Amino acid sequence: MSQLNRGMGLVALVIVLSAGAAQSEQSTLKSAKGTTRPTKANPDALVLQDFKHRVEQYVELHKKAAKKSPPLKETTDTAKIKAAQQVLADTIQSARTGARRGDIFTPAVSRKFKQLMYTELKGPDARETKKVIKEDAPSPAVVPLKVNTHYPEAAPLSTVPPNLLERLPQLPPQVDYRIVGKALLLRDVDANLIVDYIPNAIQ
Amino acid sequence: MQRLLVSIFVLALTITPFAEGITLKLPMKEGSLRFAIIGDTGTGDSHQRDVARQLIASRAQFPFQFVLMMGDNMYGADNPSDFVKKFEEPYKPLLDAGVKFYAALGNHDDPSQRFYKPFNMNGEKYYTFKPKAGVRIFALDSNYMDQKQLDWLEKELTASGSDWKICFFHHPPYSSGETHGSNDLLREQLEPRFVKHGVNVVFTGHEHFYERIKPQKGVAYFIAGSSAKLRRGNINESDLKEKGFDQGYTFMLIEIAGDELYFQTISDKATTIDSGIVHRATTPDGKPAVTATPAARK
Numbered sequence: 354m355s356q357l358n359r360g361m362g363l364v365a366l367v368i369v370l371s372a373g374a375a376q377s378e379q380s381t382l383k384s385a386k387g388t389t390r391p392t393k394a395n396p397d398a399l400v401l402q403d404f405k406h407r408v409e410q411y412v413e414l415h416k417k418a419a420k421k422s423p424p425l426k427e428t429t430d431t432a433k434i435k436a437a438q439q440v441l442a443d444t445i446q447s448a449r450t451g452a453r454r455g456d457i458f459t460p461a462v463s464r465k466f467k468q469l470m471y472t473e474l475k476g477p478d479a480r481e482t483k484k485v486i487k488e489d490a491p492s493p494a495v496v497p498l499k500v501n502t503h504y505p506e507a508a509p510l511s512t513v514p515p516n517l518l519e520r521l522p523q524l525p526p527q528v529d530y531r532i533v534g535k536a537l538l539l540r541d542v543d544a545n546l547i548v549d550y551i552p553n554a555i556q
Numbered sequence: 557m558q559r560l561l562v563s564i565f566v567l568a569l570t571i572t573p574f575a576e577g578i579t580l581k582l583p584m585k586e587g588s589l590r591f592a593i594i595g596d597t598g599t600g601d602s603h604q605r606d607v608a609r610q611l612i613a614s615r616a617q618f619p620f621q622f623v624l625m626m627g628d629n630m631y632g633a634d635n636p637s638d639f640v641k642k643f644e645e646p647y648k649p650l651l652d653a654g655v656k657f658y659a660a661l662g663n664h665d666d667p668s669q670r671f672y673k674p675f676n677m678n679g680e681k682y683y684t685f686k687p688k689a690g691v692r693i694f695a696l697d698s699n700y701m702d703q704k705q706l707d708w709l710e711k712e713l714t715a716s717g718s719d720w721k722i723c724f725f726h727h728p729p730y731s732s733g734e735t736h737g738s739n740d741l742l743r744e745q746l747e748p749r750f751v752k753h754g755v756n757v758v759f760t761g762h763e764h765f766y767e768r769i770k771p772q773k774g775v776a777y778f779i780a781g782s783s784a785k786l787r788r789g790n791i792n793e794s795d796l797k798e799k800g801f802d803q804g805y806t807f808m809l810i811e812i813a814g815d816e817l818y819f820q821t822i823s824d825k826a827t828t829i830d831s832g833i834v835h836r837a838t839t840p841d842g843k844p845a846v847t848a849t850p851a852a853r854k
Contacts, residue, residue, distance in 0.1 A: 426671060426679065427679055431634075435636065478741065481740050506666060507633045509663050509664045510664075512698070512727065515701040518701065518702045523702065
């Protein structure tokens with residue numbers, strides 16, 4: 354298992370334990386009248402917290418890889434930009450050799466994301482949202498969906514409708530959301546790698 | 557509340573013959589800011605080169621200082637040789653003359669273009685610059701309009717005070733295009749901010765034609781996405797359209813002097829497609845008003 358996956362496992366364990374602790378603590382709360390009232394932890398918040406931690410773990414890995422790569426800075430020499438991107442991508446790929454779909458978009462996170470996007474994909478803006486996605490998003494035939502592989506450089510990058518971005522958790526600058534067919538991708542911006550994806554997220 | 561008057565009307569200015577047969581319809585006022593607009597350029601094909609030739613020729617008569625690129629700067633591969641074929645070669649005489657290019661990202665552009673120095677993005681996907689006292693230009697990334705970018709825009713617009721406020725990005729909030737049409741979702745995010753802060757003019761691409769939209773809520777919108785690609789016959793009849801051209805490849809020349817922005821749209825055949833003025837009214841104390849009511853007249 355890669356370092357990242359081990360880290361994520363620990364994070365998940367901590368979250369599960371924290372959730373249990375939180376539930377236990379909350380279950381002893383008493384109302385003003387002194388009677389015990391049933392309470393529950395917010396499972397949605399825990400899922401999103403889990404996602405945030407997993408993204409942070411990935412970004413840490415990205416930062417470490419960036420330190421080992423030539424700096425990405427302004428230059429007239431595009432070969433230098435490409436070379437820096439390639440070293441960064443190679444370093445990240447090596448560090449994530451065991452990466453699998455679901456490492457970041459866990460089943461619980463995937464369910465939550467679909468829920469978050471539901472209003473925009475089924476509500477009053479659904480038609481316009483899907484129109485924007487359909488116009489720009491490449492198909493999986495153009496961008497094969499495989500974790501820890503390059504997003505093809507000649508393929509267009511989908512526009513992500515702003516109303517969807519408004520619903521989804523904000524991301525650090527190292528990664529962004531993109532859409533390929535019906536899948537929602539987490540993409541490493543500078544390494545141009547598919548970090549993870551949720552199949553059939555856009556329905 | 558004071559209302560800014562934006563009026564766009566056809567010019568009847570001094571006619572100056574151009575190289576390659578273009579007739580200049582811009583006033584060439586002393587001390588004015590002059591720049592050009594190109595969009596959806598990165599094909600590297602003969603159409604890009606034809607438009608580039610006219611753009612270069614126009615500079616002999618209209619010495620513009622910089623060029624705004626509306627995105628899709630690099631179609632397909634973006635290897636080092638592509639940057640040469642799709643950018644450096646077609647515009648070489650301009651680059652050699654010190655003309656600066658400022659790029660926005662389109663849906664065909666890898667964000668790593670922000671590190672390509674000749675695009676002057678300072679390593680950022682969205683940025684602002686002030687080419688001259690009284691004029692502030694904002695390049696936005698319409699592919700990814702997240703809260704962070706919106707917060708940045710709000711902050712920068714607020715700080716820009718009484719300057720001319722010009723935004724450019726790839727996707728048009730208003731369009732009569734058959735293929736794409738207006739991007740309503742983007743408009744919902746941006747338009748309230750444009751109106752609130754008195755953005756005067758918006759330039760976009762994405763649609764492969766030229767269109768001047770009737771001013772909307774006091775903001776003048778232009779689509780200039782046919783500097784290398786063309787969707788012939790793609791403009792629908794609509795209430796939005798003031799002027800449209802989908803029969804040839806185009807670029808734009810812009811001149812700002814005082815409260816007037818002059819524009820001229822030119823085809824690859826050296827024909828003037830459109831020209832006019834966006835007038836920015838001022839309040840009695842001489843400061844530009846914040847909001848706008850368009851009043852188009854011929």
